[in-house]
Amino acid sequence: MTHHTLSNAQERDRQDKLASYRDEFYIPTNTIYMDGNSLGLLSKRAERTLLDLLESWKTLGIDGWTEGEHPWFYLSEQVGEKMAPLVGGKKGEVIATGSTTTNLHQLVSTFYKPDGNKTKILADELNFPSDIYALKSQLRLKGYDPDTHLIRIKSPDGRYLSEDDIIEAMTDDVALIVLPAVLYRSGQVLNMEKLTKAANERNIPIGFDLCHSIGSVEHSLHDWGTDFAFWCTYKHLNGGPGSVGGLFVHEKHFGKTPGLAGWFGSKKESQFDMDHTMDPASDAGAYQIGTPHVLSLAPVIGSLDMFEEVGISAIREKSLELTGFMLELIEQELTESAFTIGNPVDGTRGGHLLLEHEEAARICKALKEDGIIPDFRAPNGIRLAPVALYNTFEDVWHTVQKLKVIMDEKRYEKFENKRGVVA
Numbered sequence: 001m002t003h004h005t006l007s008n009a010q011e012r013d014r015q016d017k018l019a020s021y022r023d024e025f026y027i028p029t030n031t032i033y034m035d036g037n038s039l040g041l042l043s044k045r046a047e048r049t050l051l052d053l054l055e056s057w058k059t060l061g062i063d064g065w066t067e068g069e070h071p072w073f074y075l076s077e078q079v080g081e082k083m084a085p086l087v088g089g090k091k092g093e094v095i096a097t098g099s100t101t102t103n104l105h106q107l108v109s110t111f112y113k114p115d116g117n118k119t120k121i122l123a124d125e126l127n128f129p130s131d132i133y134a135l136k137s138q139l140r141l142k143g144y145d146p147d148t149h150l151i152r153i154k155s156p157d158g159r160y161l162s163e164d165d166i167i168e169a170m171t172d173d174v175a176l177i178v179l180p181a182v183l184y185r186s187g188q189v190l191n192m193e194k195l196t197k198a199a200n201e202r203n204i205p206i207g208f209d210l211c212h213s214i215g216s217v218e219h220s221l222h223d224w225g226t227d228f229a230f231w232c233t234y235k236h237l238n239g240g241p242g243s244v245g246g247l248f249v250h251e252k253h254f255g256k257t258p259g260l261a262g263w264f265g266s267k268k269e270s271q272f273d274m275d276h277t278m279d280p281a282s283d284a285g286a287y288q289i290g291t292p293h294v295l296s297l298a299p300v301i302g303s304l305d306m307f308e309e310v311g312i313s314a315i316r317e318k319s320l321e322l323t324g325f326m327l328e329l330i331e332q333e334l335t336e337s338a339f340t341i342g343n344p345v346d347g348t349r350g351g352h353l354l355l356e357h358e359e360a361a362r363i364c365k366a367l368k369e370d371g372i373i374p375d376f377r378a379p380n381g382i383r384l385a386p387v388a389l390y391n392t393f394e395d396v397w398h399t400v401q402k403l404k405v406i407m408d409e410k411r412y413e414k415f416e417n418k419r420g421v422v423a
Ligand SMILES: *Cc1c(COP(=O)(O)O)cnc(C)c1O
Pocket: 099, 100, 101, 102, 127, 128, 130, 131, 180, 184, 209, 211, 212, 232
């Protein structure tokens, strides 16, 4: 392995074709931000479109629904279309709406159709709690006991899932499969194509949670034949706190009746006929429920411009280089016993790394004191996400240098090993 130096890092920044995008973002002063997988930073373009929409409210009032640069009435569809290339969806298969969890509820209430012995939902034991809460409550609504009807695939090591284990569990009693695309702790990217193929062969609808993958890794949901997917836009897509999420429904399901109905799922032309018989949109637009959260959608418009310009494959390429550089530096600079690497080191890693250590909570506090923003995940995880659009190789260099000092000098010992309320 080549020995890395600060000047190597700086040289890689000079060669970086995406380097200019860093200036498009507000980087908090004197900080190295490594938490873009939890909350992406504000960009000037996202700020611009948020201000534009505030202005349209200010100057147009109710007419903002149909006038101005971004008429509110068509925004969810337009933003959906802008997100489609990021998930490999066709026009009409993607809509900006709801949040991760509400979209999951909508999709499960549509695709979970227990019938005879086919009553179980297949998930995994490593998924994000909100997804599991939603699945359990959906089972209860249908009169099933989550203890017997929610199958959670076990991880052999507490970090990763085996696609073969998941496929083996796709038995005749399974009515629905919901899995993460990228695991939120270890960052493992599941082989969605292989899983979709296996589920399709067994006629079990399959959906993925893209929270940690959208804007970070590539997807071909349409071509794979994936039934549905859902995600948030405030992580790698930099849409801001609570920004509107998204969902994908494969066109093979167009015409299906969404489980949860509301007037914004209507055809645009007839929504305002105010008829008590709903005339649903013919595409994924049908999965909307109520009035869109226009001001929380606004920053997403500007933010997505950059993803359109750069393209997801260039973003993925740089992301792998940044995390690869960080892994090499950790090996070079830190003693072997310092951390357990909790993420895949091959191409199946997503956009963040996971360092495991029993003192993780206070190591994170020590990093923050030094101006480095990590992300703590109980009980022992430090997530670090060098983001392609705004982090540099030099950021990665300094992060590992600070970590080295904190570990060598045990500087974390002056903090309490306890997480904050939001961690
Ligand atoms: C971030 C995240 C969520 C959050 O759900 P919200 O409805 O946006 O609060 C859910 N699931 C996963 C896997 C996540 O990473």
